[in-house]
Amino acid sequence: MHFTSEQRLDDGVLEREFTLGEIPGTLWTPGSAQAPQAPQAPLVLMAHNNGLPKADPRLRARARYTASRGYAVATIDAAGCGDRPRSAADEQARADLRRAMQAGEPVDEIFESLIAPLVENAVPEWQTTLDALLELPEIGGGPVGYSGGWAALGIRLAVVEPRIAAAGFFAGGFVPRAQREEARQVTIPLLFLLQWDDTGNPRQRALDLFDAFGSKEKTLHANPGGHTGTPWFELEDGCRFLDRHLK
Amino acid sequence: MHFTSEQRLDDGVLEREFTLGEIPGTLWTPGSAQAPQAPQAPLVLMAHNNGLPKADPRLRARARYTASRGYAVATIDAAGCGDRPRSAADEQARADLRRAMQAGEPVDEIFESLIAPLVENAVPEWQTTLDALLELPEIGGGPVGYSGGWAALGIRLAVVEPRIAAAGFFAGGFVPRAQREEARQVTIPLLFLLQWDDTGNPRQRALDLFDAFGSKEKTLHANPGGHTGTPWFELEDGCRFLDRHLK
Numbered sequence: 303m304h305f306t307s308e309q310r311l312d313d314g315v316l317e318r319e320f321t322l323g324e325i326p327g328t329l330w331t332p333g334s335a336q337a338p339q340a341p342q343a344p345l346v347l348m349a350h351n352n353g354l355p356k357a358d359p360r361l362r363a364r365a366r367y368t369a370s371r372g373y374a375v376a377t378i379d380a381a382g383c384g385d386r387p388r389s390a391a392d393e394q395a396r397a398d399l400r401r402a403m404q405a406g407e408p409v410d411e412i413f414e415s416l417i418a419p420l421v422e423n424a425v426p427e428w429q430t431t432l433d434a435l436l437e438l439p440e441i442g443g444g445p446v447g448y449s450g451g452w453a454a455l456g457i458r459l460a461v462v463e464p465r466i467a468a469a470g471f472f473a474g475g476f477v478p479r480a481q482r483e484e485a486r487q488v489t490i491p492l493l494f495l496l497q498w499d500d501t502g503n504p505r506q507r508a509l510d511l512f513d514a515f516g517s518k519e520k521t522l523h524a525n526p527g528g529h530t531g532t533p534w535f536e537l538e539d540g541c542r543f544l545d546r547h548l549k
Numbered sequence: 550m551h552f553t554s555e556q557r558l559d560d561g562v563l564e565r566e567f568t569l570g571e572i573p574g575t576l577w578t579p580g581s582a583q584a585p586q587a588p589q590a591p592l593v594l595m596a597h598n599n600g601l602p603k604a605d606p607r608l609r610a611r612a613r614y615t616a617s618r619g620y621a622v623a624t625i626d627a628a629g630c631g632d633r634p635r636s637a638a639d640e641q642a643r644a645d646l647r648r649a650m651q652a653g654e655p656v657d658e659i660f661e662s663l664i665a666p667l668v669e670n671a672v673p674e675w676q677t678t679l680d681a682l683l684e685l686p687e688i689g690g691g692p693v694g695y696s697g698g699w700a701a702l703g704i705r706l707a708v709v710e711p712r713i714a715a716a717g718f719f720a721g722g723f724v725p726r727a728q729r730e731e732a733r734q735v736t737i738p739l740l741f742l743l744q745w746d747d748t749g750n751p752r753q754r755a756l757d758l759f760d761a762f763g764s765k766e767k768t769l770h771a772n773p774g775g776h777t778g779t780p781w782f783e784l785e786d787g788c789r790f791l792d793r794h795l796k
Contacts, residue, residue: 498760498769509756512771513745519780522745524759524769533766535793539786546782 303434305329315369322434325427326385327378328356330369331440342442343374344548345435347428347459347466351451351475353383353420360530361451364537368449371541372549374441375449378431380424392416410476418478421454428459436465447544453511457481460488468492468547470540473508474500474529485514492520493543495536500529550681552576562616569681572674573632574625575603577616578687589689590621591795592682594675594706594713598698598722600630600667607777608698611784615696618788619796621688622696625678627671639663657723665725668701675706683712694791700758704728707735715739715794717787720755721747721776732758738766740790742783747776 308318314334320327332343346368350361356377365375379386388396395416402409435441445467448456453471460466461484469488473496477485492515496508512522521543525533555565561581567574579590593615597608603624612622626633635643642663649656682688692714695703700718707713708731716735720743724732739762743755759769768790772780 518773520773521780522769522771524771526765526767533768535789538789542782542785 303438311366313366313370315366317366322378322431324386325378325380325431326356327376327431328362328365329435330365330375332369332372332374342444343369343372343440344444344447344544345432345441346373346375346447346449346544346548347432348375348377348448349380349424349428349450349452349455350377350383351472352417352454353380353424353452355379355384357384364449367537368541368544371545373447373541373544374435374438376431376435378427380420380427382420382423389419392419413476414478417454417476418480421458421478421481424455425458425462428455429463432463432465445548447548449540449544451475453477454481457485457488460490466490468544470495470543472532473497473511474503476503477507477511482511482514485511486516489516489518491543491547492517493540494520494522495532495540496522496524497529497531498524498526499531502529550685558613560613560617562613564613569625569678571633572625572627572678573603574623574678575609575612576682577612577622579616579619579621589691590616590619590687591691591694591791592679592688593620593622593694593696593791593795594679595622595624595695596627596671596675596697596699596702597624597630598719599664599701600627600671600699602626602631604631611696614784615788615791618792620694620788620791621682621685623678623682625674627667627674629667629670636666638666660723661725664701664723665727668705668725668728671702672705672709675702676710679710679712692795694795696787696791698722700724701728704732704735707737713737715791717742717790719779720744720758721750723750724754724758729758729761732761733763736763736765738790738794739764739768740787741767741769742779742787743769743771744776744778745771745773746778749776 303320303322306319316331316333318329356379369375399412446465448466448469450456451472454477456469456471468491470493494512550569553566563578563580565576603626616622646659693712695713695716697703698719701724703716703718715738717740741759
């Protein structure tokens with residue numbers, strides 16, 4: 303893992319870009335001028351819905367806030383995400399998706415063909431990143447959290463990665479068939495965030511997914527409004543959820 | 550309003566029984582040995598589902614915790630509730646309800662005949678109590694909250710009582726037709742708490758009620774488990790919701 307740049311933000315959070323082989327990432331860690339590095343902050347992996355770039359302002363804002371609450375927060379552009387090269391099949395699926403959306407045709411099967419491989423390819427890169435991050439002295443070796451718009455990736459990681467101890471998922475994104483089925487195998491504590499009027503993401507499908515999770519502790523938070531209308535207090539609630547399980 | 554007894558609890562909360570005409574009530578206010586009375590605590594009205602007695606241990610526990618977080622919390626046994634005399638019609642409805650439940654027959658119409666008048670009769674007594682409480686020097690004249698198992702009473706109060714500025718409702722109780730209809734007229738911020746597997750209270754009906762509320766800010770919190778299984782952290786979340794709107 304090579305750090306390629308660093309910047310101290312005005313809330314004391316240190317933002318560092320890194321590369322790990324071909325994987326570009328960003329790490330935010332809490333600190334201040336007095337104590338530049340909080341010792342042994344628990345790690346939170348944060349991924350953006352369906353592979354949007356790690357530089358997206360909403361992701362950065364969530365990551366900075368979470369770091370300011372005492373967490374090391376990391377994100378990457380996994381294979382096919384952000385500025386990473388896309389496969390020909392991926393480009394084709396994205397073109398099909400645009401055309402179907404403009405024509406008002408069903409998009410479920412196109413999303414399936416686009417998102418399912420994206421999840422499959424992203425998981426090993428997130429695991430490689432997790433291995434490297436846990437070797438950093440400023441990150442505690444303790445339980446790891448996942449807090450992500452990208453629920454499908456989170457479900458897959460929660461199933462295959464025993465180091466992940468708690469997860470917050472955003473319901474507003476396409477979840478491939480495989481992850482809808484393996485939701486029952488997720489048993490870690492969950493916070494599931496739903497925008498009640500997210501027209502692109504059927505409400506009943508999100509409620510069915512919440513119902514399917516195998517976790518004994520799972521909480522649904524639903525708020526009115528569309529895809530990007532999540533109220534600010536849910537960011538606080540998300541950190542308190544992590545506090546209960548990682549601190 | 551006459552205080553008939555008082556007790557300082559081990560968390561510093563002062564618990565006082567009172568009567569107001571025929572209405573018996575309990576008031577919990579925050580304090581400590583050093584500062585027996587926190588000045589001007591915001592008021593929270595707390596009612597138990599479908600008229601259960603104000604002395605119920607779960608209600609008392611919620612009230613004490615909320616008071617320890619800086620609120621004056623009041624509850625009453627309204628007409629027909631707790632140990633108050635019941636009408637002949639009320640006794641008949643309760644007998645019908647027991648019989649129907651034992652026989653596995655539908656109970657909706659019996660609940661309707663039992664709960665609808667209970668709400669109608671309770672509202673003026675809660676308003677009389679509110680008038681008297683707001684004259685106490687230890688209660689701030691500011692906005693008032695409602696936090697109650699009894700959602701139907703809360704809906705009616707939120708519609709007729711402009712002094713109520715925010716409300717937390719528990720979904721696990723019968724809501725009469727009139728209150729289901731006037732839910733659209735509720736516009737104050739709401740926190741709506743649902744037990745996902747509450748077999749006596751159909752989930753879809755609760756989700757429909759959440760959908761119906763006219764409030765721009767309304768949040769649904771749903772957790773697995775039955776009627777009495779609400780996790781402890783929802784009590785904290787409920788206080789933080791009140792903090793946002795009353796403090």
